[in-house]
Amino acid sequence: MNIFADNIEAMTAYVPGEQPGSTHGVVKLNQNENPYPPSPAALAVLRQFDGQSLRLYPDPMAKRFCQVAADVLAVKADRICVGNGSDDLIIMIARAAAGRGRPVVTTEPTFPFYQTQAQIEAANFIAIPANDDFTIPIDALGQANGAVTFLANPNSPTGATATTDQLDWLARRLDGLLVVDEAYADFADENALKLVDKHDNVVVLRTLSKGYSLAALRLGFAVAPPPIMAGLIKIKAIYNVGALPAAVGAAAMADRQYHDQCVAKIVAERSRIAMELARRGFTVYPSGGNFLMVALAGGGGRAAYEALKARNVLVRYFQKDRMSDKLRISVGTPQENTVLLAAIDADGIGSRQ
Amino acid sequence: MNIFADNIEAMTAYVPGEQPGSTHGVVKLNQNENPYPPSPAALAVLRQFDGQSLRLYPDPMAKRFCQVAADVLAVKADRICVGNGSDDLIIMIARAAAGRGRPVVTTEPTFPFYQTQAQIEAANFIAIPANDDFTIPIDALGQANGAVTFLANPNSPTGATATTDQLDWLARRLDGLLVVDEAYADFADENALKLVDKHDNVVVLRTLSKGYSLAALRLGFAVAPPPIMAGLIKIKAIYNVGALPAAVGAAAMADRQYHDQCVAKIVAERSRIAMELARRGFTVYPSGGNFLMVALAGGGGRAAYEALKARNVLVRYFQKDRMSDKLRISVGTPQENTVLLAAIDADGIGSRQ
Numbered sequence: 001m002n003i004f005a006d007n008i009e010a011m012t013a014y015v016p017g018e019q020p021g022s023t024h025g026v027v028k029l030n031q032n033e034n035p036y037p038p039s040p041a042a043l044a045v046l047r048q049f050d051g052q053s054l055r056l057y058p059d060p061m062a063k064r065f066c067q068v069a070a071d072v073l074a075v076k077a078d079r080i081c082v083g084n085g086s087d088d089l090i091i092m093i094a095r096a097a098a099g100r101g102r103p104v105v106t107t108e109p110t111f112p113f114y115q116t117q118a119q120i121e122a123a124n125f126i127a128i129p130a131n132d133d134f135t136i137p138i139d140a141l142g143q144a145n146g147a148v149t150f151l152a153n154p155n156s157p158t159g160a161t162a163t164t165d166q167l168d169w170l171a172r173r174l175d176g177l178l179v180v181d182e183a184y185a186d187f188a189d190e191n192a193l194k195l196v197d198k199h200d201n202v203v204v205l206r207t208l209s210k211g212y213s214l215a216a217l218r219l220g221f222a223v224a225p226p227p228i229m230a231g232l233i234k235i236k237a238i239y240n241v242g243a244l245p246a247a248v249g250a251a252a253m254a255d256r257q258y259h260d261q262c263v264a265k266i267v268a269e270r271s272r273i274a275m276e277l278a279r280r281g282f283t284v285y286p287s288g289g290n291f292l293m294v295a296l297a298g299g300g301g302r303a304a305y306e307a308l309k310a311r312n313v314l315v316r317y318f319q320k321d322r323m324s325d326k327l328r329i330s331v332g333t334p335q336e337n338t339v340l341l342a343a344i345d346a347d348g349i350g351s352r353q
Numbered sequence: 354m355n356i357f358a359d360n361i362e363a364m365t366a367y368v369p370g371e372q373p374g375s376t377h378g379v380v381k382l383n384q385n386e387n388p389y390p391p392s393p394a395a396l397a398v399l400r401q402f403d404g405q406s407l408r409l410y411p412d413p414m415a416k417r418f419c420q421v422a423a424d425v426l427a428v429k430a431d432r433i434c435v436g437n438g439s440d441d442l443i444i445m446i447a448r449a450a451a452g453r454g455r456p457v458v459t460t461e462p463t464f465p466f467y468q469t470q471a472q473i474e475a476a477n478f479i480a481i482p483a484n485d486d487f488t489i490p491i492d493a494l495g496q497a498n499g500a501v502t503f504l505a506n507p508n509s510p511t512g513a514t515a516t517t518d519q520l521d522w523l524a525r526r527l528d529g530l531l532v533v534d535e536a537y538a539d540f541a542d543e544n545a546l547k548l549v550d551k552h553d554n555v556v557v558l559r560t561l562s563k564g565y566s567l568a569a570l571r572l573g574f575a576v577a578p579p580p581i582m583a584g585l586i587k588i589k590a591i592y593n594v595g596a597l598p599a600a601v602g603a604a605a606m607a608d609r610q611y612h613d614q615c616v617a618k619i620v621a622e623r624s625r626i627a628m629e630l631a632r633r634g635f636t637v638y639p640s641g642g643n644f645l646m647v648a649l650a651g652g653g654g655r656a657a658y659e660a661l662k663a664r665n666v667l668v669r670y671f672q673k674d675r676m677s678d679k680l681r682i683s684v685g686t687p688q689e690n691t692v693l694l695a696a697i698d699a700d701g702i703g704s705r706q
Binding site: 003005008012016019023031033036038042047049051053055056058060084088096097120121176177200201209213214216217227228235237238239240242243244245 | 356357358361362364365366367369370372376381384386387388389390391395396399400402404405406407408409410411412413437438440441444448449450451466473474529530553554562566567568569570571580581584586587588590591592593594595596597598601
């Protein structure tokens with residue numbers, strides 16, 4: 001017999017965005033990484049960290065980090081549960097709440113990790129297609145009434161962002177858990193934090209990977225109402241976050257000026273390249289994230305991805321339904337974005353129609 | 354209805370070993386932490402780490418770390434799967450292999466995390482009591498024939514250690530997976546690494562928390578045969594180990610001289626305090642770990658724990674079957690152990706009979 005359960009044996013491994021061996025000379029716009037370095041204050045904490053203390057187990061709840069995050073977001077510290085990246089919290093929620101006889105629901109296209117978790121849990125998984133204009137299909141998500149509804153908001157790769165009012169309606173409509181994955185909320189106009197106070201079934205996920213330039217640190221957290229916090233604490237691995245992420249992450253979150261400056265630069269560049277790409281014949285979808293989804297008038301997303309890669313510009317192409325004519329392009333520094341636009345012009349990519 | 358599945362709602366949260374707010378003046382022998390600091394070479398890597406690089410996602414497989422670990426352990430690098438502590442790998446295995454209609458099996462007493470994971474998976478959990486002398490009940494574990502058998506070896510809190518020959522027999526006897534959790538193998542005479550080459554159903558888990566003084570780094574790994582590796586890669590969160598643990602952990606493992614010196618000091622002290630405690634009337638169980646389980650002739654484990662705590666010596670008392678007369682005492686530095694023995698003498702703990 002198989003060692004692993006049949007649903008695991010049947011799975012295929014996810015292929016993450018490519019990582020060049022050296023980033024030297026490569027404009028890397030394929031994983032929605034922040035183009036700016038982490039906060040200098042956070043890097044100072046890293047340099048001054050007392051390595052000797054690593055011999056002792058860390059604080060299971062990372063209370064000092066939670067207090068900083070709570071102050072920054074104006075929520076209560078005891079409503080924050082840390083994770084080894086927000087992936088860890090998605091796993092916890094899938095384990096705790098999937099398979100209740102009702103489906104695990106999300107939209108499509110979106111972050112594929114929700115589906116992976118539903119598969120591992122052998123849950124009934126339903127992916128509601130995005131609307132024709134790739135906005136979030138709020139009504140249909142409500143009708144599906146999942147045991148868990150995972151909604152990346154802003155969504156990746158589309159950039160589509162439901163309003164807080166829409167999420168408020170959805171939370172009321174659902175009997176199960178609404179998980180609003182706000183990995184990209186730093187770059188958006190609105191967020192769902194206030195819904196955690198209003199609804200017992202809303203969890204907001206945050207990460208330091210994007211807005212704080214700390215993808216390799218692995219630190220995320222959930223903001224959740226008390227009954228959901230109680231469940232998360234039971235299911236979380238006791239020491240799921242190390243002392244280094246907790247200390248460095250707290251300093252990064254506390255440095256508001258640096259965060260806000262980086263975000264402002266990225267949002268400004270998002271506007272600039274949206275306009276530049278539209279001028280070149282791309283359909284540019286509105287984005288609340290640090291990336292843009294664009295469609296090529298004549299199709300050929302893969303060919304465009306490959307042409308840009310040949311010029312050392314990495315963007316993301318997804319081989320899936322409705323995405324064959326599209327690219328997802330992370331917003332880089334002004335210099336990187338200018339290289340991107342020059343590469344597009346050199347190959348005449350936008351005007352292929 | 355409940356937000357979470359009934360098996361989650363029914364769980365109680367695990368209470369980890371207590372962590373004093375300050376370790377100043379406290380002899381902390383309650384979490385089997387290594388009393389020596391991490392390798393100076395590892396701390397140098399931490400100090401020199403390029404914090405700017407944290408903005409990029411880490412290598413999903415931590416290949417550089419795996420190569421170092423493979424060289425040290427004389428195994429193939431592609432048989433190593435990293436985890437956010439070995440807890441992460443225990444979770445992965447529970448998710449992949451529990452609930453196949455056969456039980457999740459372990460011995461008792463042991464690391465409670467196996468049971469927690471079985472509960473979260475709503476698996477049929479069987480805990481085989483340790484033999485009367487607290488050795489590992491190998492025959493009974495074989496008869497139970499679990500879908501997964503988790504065996505901490507050396508076992509905590511007992512210190513009992515099955516021989517490689519016993520594990521070889523057990524692996525052949527089992528149809529399911531045998532997970533040999535070698536968190537404490539650094540301090541033992543034997544380990545099961547060679548069984549990974551011999552059996553398709555053996556996974557060995559290692560951690561840097563104990564032998565490498567890096568409990569707060571959160572880094573563990575599995576050594577597994579190819580079919581099991583394939584399953585672990587499918588189920589693992591893509592970026593489950595950050596760049597800092599991978600870099601610092603690799604340097605710690607590469608520093609053999611420091612590791613071997615620390616281990617030798619701990620093993621020597623384990624012998625010394627075993628003898629000293631036996632002289633004071635304790636029953637001392639043989640231990641392959643960096644700790645000793647001891648029984649008080651007159652019972653009263655909790656009272657002894659509290660008396661030592663009042664003298665700022667923290668040891669571990671477990672409120673469970675067969676443990677009311679016992680303590681688990683981590684091996685500290687010679688100075689710490691001498692403080693422990695003096696506190697025992699001051700309270701006359703061993704001679705209470």
